Amino acid sequence: xxxxxxxxxxxxxxxxxxxxxxxxxxxxxxxxxxxxxxxxxxxxxxx
Amino acid sequence: xxxxxxxxxxxxxxxxxxxxxxxxxxxxxxxxxxxxxxxxxxxxxxxxxxxxxxxxxxxxxxxxxxxxxxxxxxxxxxxxxxxxxxxxxxxxxxxxxxxxxxxxxxxxxxxxxxxxxxxxxxxxxxxxxxxxxxxxxxxxxxxxxxxxxxxxxxxxxxxxxxxxxxxxxxxxxxxxxxxxxxxxxxxxxxxxxxxxxxxxxxxxxxxxxxxxxxxxxxxxxxxxxxxxxxxxxxxxxxxxxxxxxxxxxxxxxxxxxx
Numbered sequence: 001x002x003x004x005x006x007x008x009x010x011x012x013x014x015x016x017x018x019x020x021x022x023x024x025x026x027x028x029x030x031x032x033x034x035x036x037x038x039x040x041x042x043x044x045x046x047x
Numbered sequence: 048x049x050x051x052x053x054x055x056x057x058x059x060x061x062x063x064x065x066x067x068x069x070x071x072x073x074x075x076x077x078x079x080x081x082x083x084x085x086x087x088x089x090x091x092x093x094x095x096x097x098x099x100x101x102x103x104x105x106x107x108x109x110x111x112x113x114x115x116x117x118x119x120x121x122x123x124x125x126x127x128x129x130x131x132x133x134x135x136x137x138x139x140x141x142x143x144x145x146x147x148x149x150x151x152x153x154x155x156x157x158x159x160x161x162x163x164x165x166x167x168x169x170x171x172x173x174x175x176x177x178x179x180x181x182x183x184x185x186x187x188x189x190x191x192x193x194x195x196x197x198x199x200x201x202x203x204x205x206x207x208x209x210x211x212x213x214x215x216x217x218x219x220x221x222x223x224x225x226x227x228x229x230x231x232x233x234x235x236x237x238x239x240x241x242x243x244x245x246x247x248x249x250x251x252x253x254x255x256x257x258x259x260x261x262x263x264x265x266x267x268x269x270x271x272x273x274x275x276x277x278x279x280x281x282x283x284x285x286x287x288x289x290x291x292x293x294x295x296x297x298x299x300x301x302x303x304x305x
Contacts, residue, residue, distance in 0.1 A: 005095040006161045010085070013100040013157040017107065017150045021261065024146050028268050032061030035275040043278045046063040046271060 061271035069264045076257035083250040091247075098247070100158040106254035108151040108176070110262045112220070114144025115179065115213040117266075118186065122210025125203065134203065135273035137210055138190060143265045145183040147258075152176060163230055170230045171223035179216050185209050 004010070036044060062070075084102035091098035121137030124130075155173065156166045167173070190206040193199070224231045243251065 005090070006097040009157050009161050010096055010099045013154040014081075014085070014103055016153050016157070017103045020146065020150055021265075024143075025265060025268070028265065028272055029061065032268060032272045032275065033059060035272065035279050036059035036061065039275050039278045041059075044059075044271075044275070046061070046066075 061268045061275070066264060066267050069260065069267070073257065073260040073264050076253070076260055080250070080253050080257045083246070083253060088246045088250040094162055097158060097161040100154055102250050102254040103258075104151060104154040104158055105251060106258035107147045107154065109255055110258045111144050111147035111151050111179070112217045113259070114140045114147060114262065114266075115183070115217045118144060118183075118210050119212075119214035122207040122213075126207050126211075129200075129203075131274075131277060135270055135277060137207070138187065139266055139269035139273050141183050141186050141210070141213075143262060143269055145180065145187065146265075147262065148176065148180045148183060152180060159230075168230055171227040172220060172229055172231045175216065175220040175223050179213065179220060182209060182213055182216060186213070 041047060080102065084099055088099070088102070090096045117140035118137050121133045121140060125133040125137060152173075155176075159168070160166050186206055186209040189209055190202060193202055223229060224233050
């Protein structure tokens with residue numbers, strides 16, 4: 001098996017992208033849950 | 048005997064059956080993309096394994112540009128119709144676009160070190176993408192800043208004008224490699240004869256689809272969150288008005304200041 005070159009750069013690039021997107025997704029969903037409880041169900045048209 | 052009627056509980060969140068399907072598709076696609084990007088696709092002859100950063104950098108750039116297009120569209124439609132839906136969509140697209148633009152800049156910078164020997168250069172494409180990032184920050188900031196009179200319309204107008212500048216800037220980013228001398232290569236996949244092929248081209252296309260699905264999922268959730276923020280803000284204002292009127296009523300009844 002041939003060793004991967006530039007493994008640090010590849011790992012850093014992908015890790016930054018995936019962790020940032022996961023953190024943003026989590027924050028959005030959590031804020032949504034917390035706000036949804038303060039708004040009447042009829043205002044949440046998607047449910 | 049029939050079962051007693053049980054009221055269906057409505058989940059208090061921004062998700063729906065459709066977003067759950069979209070989320071599942073996105074996660075499956077992401078797993079497949081990681082397999083192709085990091086394992087199954089070959090290393091490049093010149094860049095070696097650093098080319099694997101292309102499968103995250105280029106798709107996030109394309110998605111960021113799509114988000115800017117949507118923000119400009121929503122800004123134009125808000126200026127025309129002044130509807131809440133376009134207002135919320137503009138904010139949602141810009142915020143998600145800002146995240147993707149930041150990731151595009153960061154992954155590009157990391158990719159630049161092994162390929163160009165530097166993390167940063169004031170190359171036309173990098174500079175115009177940085178300007179795009181600043182415009183997105185400005186757009187989101189202007190929508191939150193009230194003027195002295197607290198005129199929401201003025202606030203929206205200022206934000207929408209910045210929103211209109213996003214699409215022209217995306218065009219500058221796209222054509223910058225043709226108009227000026229740049230470290231970036233010219234068009235790779237948007238030309239009729241793409242300069243990459245086989246598994247590498249497939250992986251890049253898969254990346255564009257997967258990050259596109261992720262953008263769609265994030266956009267829907269952020270749009271619904273924005274909608275809830277508007278509703279919560281409106282109900283908070285209504286509540287404050289009711290409380291203020293109640294206080295004024297008490298004050299009038301007792302002869303105090305209204």
